[in-house]
Amino acid sequence: MAEAWRAARTVTPVGHLDAAGCNVPSDRVLDVMTAHLRLERERGGYGAVPDLTPARSALAALVDGGPGGGPGRVAFLESGTAAMAALLGGWRLGPGARIGCAPTEYGSTLMLLRHLAPRRGWHLVELPVDGDSRIDPDAVRTRLAAGLDLVIVSHVGSHHGVVQPAAEIGALCGQAGVPFVLDVCQSLGHVDARGTGATAYVGTSRKWLAGPRGVGFLIVPGLTPAMDAPAPTLSGHLWGDPSLDGGEVAPVEGAARYESSEGPIATRAGLGAAVLEHHELGPSAVHAQLADLGRTARGLLDGAGGWRVAEPLDEPSALVTLVPPPGDTAERAAARAARASLLVGVVPTARAPLHLREPVLRVSPPPGTPPDTLESLARTLATP
Numbered sequence: 316m317a318e319a320w321r322a323a324r325t326v327t328p329v330g331h332l333d334a335a336g337c338n339v340p341s342d343r344v345l346d347v348m349t350a351h352l353r354l355e356r357e358r359g360g361y362g363a364v365p366d367l368t369p370a371r372s373a374l375a376a377l378v379d380g381g382p383g384g385g386p387g388r389v390a391f392l393e394s395g396t397a398a399m400a401a402l403l404g405g406w407r408l409g410p411g412a413r414i415g416c417a418p419t420e421y422g423s424t425l426m427l428l429r430h431l432a433p434r435r436g437w438h439l440v441e442l443p444v445d446g447d448s449r450i451d452p453d454a455v456r457t458r459l460a461a462g463l464d465l466v467i468v469s470h471v472g473s474h475h476g477v478v479q480p481a482a483e484i485g486a487l488c489g490q491a492g493v494p495f496v497l498d499v500c501q502s503l504g505h506v507d508a509r510g511t512g513a514t515a516y517v518g519t520s521r522k523w524l525a526g527p528r529g530v531g532f533l534i535v536p537g538l539t540p541a542m543d544a545p546a547p548t549l550s551g552h553l554w555g556d557p558s559l560d561g562g563e564v565a566p567v568e569g570a571a572r573y574e575s576s577e578g579p580i581a582t583r584a585g586l587g588a589a590v591l592e593h594h595e596l597g598p599s600a601v602h603a604q605l606a607d608l609g610r611t612a613r614g615l616l617d618g619a620g621g622w623r624v625a626e627p628l629d630e631p632s633a634l635v636t637l638v639p640p641p642g643d644t645a646e647r648a649a650a651r652a653a654r655a656s657l658l659v660g661v662v663p664t665a666r667a668p669l670h671l672r673e674p675v676l677r678v679s680p681p682p683g684t685p686p687d688t689l690e691s692l693a694r695t696l697a698t699p
């Protein structure tokens with residue numbers, strides 16, 4: 316698997332340890348995008364519209380969409396953030412609706428909820444986490460029994476490598492008949508996201524799926540009439556009575572209500588190529604290799620120069636976060652790493668304001684990362 320990943324890329328930046336920020340697309344992904352741009356020039360953009368059905372099906376298959384799944388339940392948007400904003404912004408939850416989320420939730424989702432809640436009359440309910448920052452399913456059960464109208468969980472955070480118990484939470488929400496939104500921006504292409512039964516999934520292209528920048532997506536197997544785009548569009552909605560004071564417009568079938576017909580079509584095709592490649596590599600082989608890399612990285616980095624790994628050392632993820640020792644900072648360590656040709660991330664506290672107390676260093680090796688890259692980072696951390 317690691318060899319196939321490397322062979323698919325004639326150029327990989329040396330020391331790239333930032334798959335969770337922006338991964339390295341394969342040659343085929345670039346070829347699909349440039350070929351499409353050429354075709355748009357030759358035929359005119361409207362004469363070159365690609366069939367994105369296989370791309371949509373491949374994405375839906377990653378979450379095992381259930382009876383409501385399939386290509387018609389996938390919409391492309393410009394980013395994960397835009398997908399979440401469209402999903403929550405358009406969801407007709409009435410005043411008094413109670414929305415559960417954890418303090419580990421992604422900063423921009425919390426910002427969006429804090430913006431919408433007072434305007435819509437929604438109440439935010441905390442889903443508590445345990446000492447490992449893992450959401451406690453028993454507490455979710457209690458909160459559901461007390462009344463929730465929506466549950467939102469990030470499967471893996473941007474700032475912390477713990478894999479949240481999405482299948483357990485999804486099952487509890489399913490039993491309670493409460494919709495469940497799973498943010499898979501850091502989990503698709505990284506850890507198994509099937510079998511969670513979520514109502515909707517929010518994802519992005521450029522991270523573990525190794526697609527191009529500038530595209531995110533929604534997968535909505537559990538679409539209900541209350542779920543619509545925040546604003547109607549000609550491609551996503553049908554006229555009722557088109558007179559000026561006429562009837563309500565109605566959303567079209569499926570996820571197309573969320574998608575704009577205009578957009579970076581070549582980029583959507585590039586994401587499709589990346590997801591098909593991920594299926595060819597074998598999602599379980601990729602997940603296993605990344606869990607291995609994560610364990611290796613945590614073993615090598617924990618304690619180096621006094622830096623401490625924030626998540627359990629055997630967590631089955633390749634998103635590794637490190638807390639600085641007194642006298643060092645994530646920013647300084649990332650700058651030292653850059654001088655040693657190592658690309659790592661710095662996660663500011665704004666990314667998870669209810670959870671992060673100080674910026675952490677994020678190390679997220681793509682598949683096929685050689686162990687000596689991680690050893691070299693351990694030496695960099697140990698020599699401020």
Ligand SMILES: *Cc1c(COP(=O)(O)O)cnc(C)c1O
Pocket residue numbers: 393394395396397421469471472473498500501518519520531
């Ligand atoms: C990156 C990320 C997002 C947002 O995705 P963008 O494409 O950057 O807008 C949302 N949630 C999590 C957990 C992320 O890591």
